[in-house]
Amino acid sequence: MRWLRYGPDAALVECESLAEMSAVRAAVVAAALPDLVEVVPGARTVLIAARPGSTGLDAARRLVESADLEAMDGGESHEITIDVRYDGEDLDLVARTAGITADEVVELHTGAVYTVAFTGFAPGFGYLTGLPGPLQQSRLDTPRTRVPAGSVAIAGEFTGVYPRSSPGGWRLLGHTDAVLFDSRAARPALLAPGDRVRFRSVR
Amino acid sequence: MSRALEVVATGPLALVQDLGRPGHGHLGVPPSGALDVPALRLANRLAGNPENAAGIEALLGGLAVTAHASCTVAVTGPPVAVAVDGRPAGSHLPVHLAAGQTLTIGRPDTGLRCYLAVSGGIAVEPELGSRSRDVLSGIGPPPLEPGVVLPLGAPHGIPAGADTVTAPPNPAELLVPVVLGPRDDWFGAAAHQLSVPWTVTSESNRVGLRLDGPALRRTAERDGAELPSEGVITGAIQVPPNGLPVVFLADHPTTGGYPVIAVAVPRALPALAQARPGTTVRFRP
Numbered sequence: 001m002r003w004l005r006y007g008p009d010a011a012l013v014e015c016e017s018l019a020e021m022s023a024v025r026a027a028v029v030a031a032a033l034p035d036l037v038e039v040v041p042g043a044r045t046v047l048i049a050a051r052p053g054s055t056g057l058d059a060a061r062r063l064v065e066s067a068d069l070e071a072m073d074g075g076e077s078h079e080i081t082i083d084v085r086y087d088g089e090d091l092d093l094v095a096r097t098a099g100i101t102a103d104e105v106v107e108l109h110t111g112a113v114y115t116v117a118f119t120g121f122a123p124g125f126g127y128l129t130g131l132p133g134p135l136q137q138s139r140l141d142t143p144r145t146r147v148p149a150g151s152v153a154i155a156g157e158f159t160g161v162y163p164r165s166s167p168g169g170w171r172l173l174g175h176t177d178a179v180l181f182d183s184r185a186a187r188p189a190l191l192a193p194g195d196r197v198r199f200r201s202v203r
Numbered sequence: 204m205s206r207a208l209e210v211v212a213t214g215p216l217a218l219v220q221d222l223g224r225p226g227h228g229h230l231g232v233p234p235s236g237a238l239d240v241p242a243l244r245l246a247n248r249l250a251g252n253p254e255n256a257a258g259i260e261a262l263l264g265g266l267a268v269t270a271h272a273s274c275t276v277a278v279t280g281p282p283v284a285v286a287v288d289g290r291p292a293g294s295h296l297p298v299h300l301a302a303g304q305t306l307t308i309g310r311p312d313t314g315l316r317c318y319l320a321v322s323g324g325i326a327v328e329p330e331l332g333s334r335s336r337d338v339l340s341g342i343g344p345p346p347l348e349p350g351v352v353l354p355l356g357a358p359h360g361i362p363a364g365a366d367t368v369t370a371p372p373n374p375a376e377l378l379v380p381v382v383l384g385p386r387d388d389w390f391g392a393a394a395h396q397l398s399v400p401w402t403v404t405s406e407s408n409r410v411g412l413r414l415d416g417p418a419l420r421r422t423a424e425r426d427g428a429e430l431p432s433e434g435v436i437t438g439a440i441q442v443p444p445n446g447l448p449v450v451f452l453a454d455h456p457t458t459g460g461y462p463v464i465a466v467a468v469p470r471a472l473p474a475l476a477q478a479r480p481g482t483t484v485r486f487r488p
Contacts, residue, residue: 004385007466010436012385040228040434042458047228047434052469119231120432120458123340127432164341181230183330183342189230 003061010038010049011057013064018117018129018157021046023069025193033059041118041193043127077115077194082161083202084110084152088172090140094154098134106201108132109173114159114197119189124163124181126191131159143169150175152199159199161191206355207271208321210347211305214265217347219325220318221257224333224342228457234437235337236453238409238476239316242279245368246320249277249297251360256324257334259347261317267307268319270300274355275322278306281314281477282370295368313373314477323356338409339454371473376400376483379471381440383488386462389425390442393464394488396420397440401448405480409454411441412475414484418446419464432458438467440486450475450484 001024002014015021025041028048035056040047048064050056086106095102114128131154139155144167147153151162153170162168163180180190191197210217220243223236237243237260244254259266264283270276278285278294285292286307292298294317300306308317327334327344336343347353387393401414419442421428435441435458439451443461450467451459452475465488467475478484 005382006385006463007382007436007438008468010466012433014385037225038228038434038436040457042433043431045431045433047436049228049436118432118458119229120456121231123227123231123342125231183232184328188227188232188331193229 001064003064006047009052009057010047011061013046013048015044015046018043020069022115022117022194024064024067027063027067027069028060031063033063036060042120043118077196078192079196080190081198081200082152082176082178084174084176084199085203086174086201088152088174090171091173094135094137094171094173097137100134105135105173108135109159110199110201116191116193116195116197117158118193119191122163122166123183124189124191126160126193126195127158128160128191128197129157131157135159137171139169140171143167147172148175150177150180152176205271206274206323206357208274208325208353208355209269209271210349210351210353211267211269212265212307212349213347214261214263214310216262217266218260218336218338219257219327219344219347219353220260220335221333222255223335223453224331227331228434231457232331232342233337233339233454233457235333235335235343237318237335238453239280239318239473241473242316242318243320246277246279246318247324249279249295249368250275250320250322251297251358252320252322252324253359256320256356257327258318258320258325261308261319262315264308264310264317266317266319267305269305270302271352272302272355274300274358276300276306277320278308278317279370280317281311281373283311283317284309295370313479315479316477321355322358326354326356337454339456373474373477376485377474377478379475379484379486380468381465381486381488382468383465386430387464389421389428389462390419390464391422397465397486397488401484401486403478403480403482403484407480409452411449411451411455412478414448414450416447419448420446430460430462432460435459435463436466438469438472439463440465440467452476
């Protein structure tokens with residue numbers, strides 16, 4: 001783990017693995033330090049930003065360096081099930097690439113329990129880990145200029161759901177009617193870091 | 204008549220802005236908010252508002268609004284011509300509008316963003332605790348258009364006693380203190396490479412200030428390397444593969460995939476937000 005300076009009021013904690021990153025994030029969030037403004041997980045990092053002029057960053061550093069990361073289980077998390085129609089444009093491509101049938105792709109994708117590792121790209125877009133090995137496939141060679149909102153997709157070690165229509169290069173497995181982001185809701189993002197997610201196939 | 208303000212003209216881009224919605228980065232939501240924070244705070248003080256009330260950020264001026272009720276307004280940012288029903292009124296001071304009167308803001312000769320505060324503040328429905336428009340993720344009230352009627356809150360207090368405040372200068376060359384890192388080790392002699400004069404390009408917006416100059420060179424071992432997504436903060440100077448830096452402003456994405464060579468200190472951000480294309484920026488590590 002490395003502590004990297006990120007301007008006068010923030011730091012980037014660089015971790016060895018996604019699991020270590022999740023443990024650092026959970027430790028910092030659980031401590032609820034008063035002067036922290038943002039705790040933003042990335043694929044291998046946690047960005048910690050403190051109120052300018054406060055001692056929040058020092059407190060966070062002491063916490064991270066003394067925390068028992070092995071004991072962190074991700075802290076408080078929601079369990080979320082997302083209903084998916086597995087009719088995505090890339091379902092056959094994903095099956096071909098994995099050397100299995102489309103039905104087996106659905107079985108694999110719905111059989112796993114995922115964890116929201118971090119967000120980015122767009123409000124409410126969660127990068128979910130726990131993708132079975134055969135589904136860990138590269139992005140499309142040519143990204144689509146428009147991926148419909150609610151598209152359920154995979155890329156690399158992640159699966160995710162596009163909260164709104166946007167360009168994108170992930171392989172599309174299907175779509176959901178679930179609302180991923182509503183800025184006026186009490187809980188605006190359906191998926192927050194640490195949450196556990198399952199996908200359920202519906203017709 | 205109800206307390207409201209009707210938009211008559213907008214100039215290139217007029218947005219409702221307050222002090223933003225920091226603290227939602229983990230949900231993928233940028234902080235947003237006024238780019239020139241001291242200017243909005245000052246406008247609010249002059250109009251008798253708490254400093255965090257929502258006002259209008261008008262890119263290159265050109266804003267015209269008609270009051271539906273008696274109110275106090277103040278225009279800040281760069282020095283700019285302000286008129287009420289065609290009669291000169293002045294910027295950086297409280298101005299009274301009677302119901303039916305129209306305030307117009309001219310085009311500033313320097314700087315980019317004028318701020319209009321109105322007594323009571325713009326009272327559109329907040330989203331995630333803020334009324335700011337976030338141009339990257341589309342959260343907050345849409346860009347203003349002629350005909351839009353903006354509700355105003357109840358007047359809060361008496362306008363600040365100061366009659367006039369001198370507008371800050373917007374120099375043609377900015378000196379920007381930066382803190383190197385977190386990825387300065389991706390670049391050979393990062394401090395030296397950054398210290399050259401950079402030019403603000405017209406590709407800049409609320410997401411970031413794009414700069415032109417001699418491309419920043421990575422060390423041989425980092426050439427072509429990829430970085431997994433990591434968190435981004437306002438002021439971060441990110442370097443895409445073309446070597447031309449982007450200084451992230453308030454509507455920046457929450458994670459990015461390119462190395463951040465340095466971070467501009469917060470007190471430098473208002474001047475960066477007012478830097479026109481062609482402005483020279485010198486980073487001082």
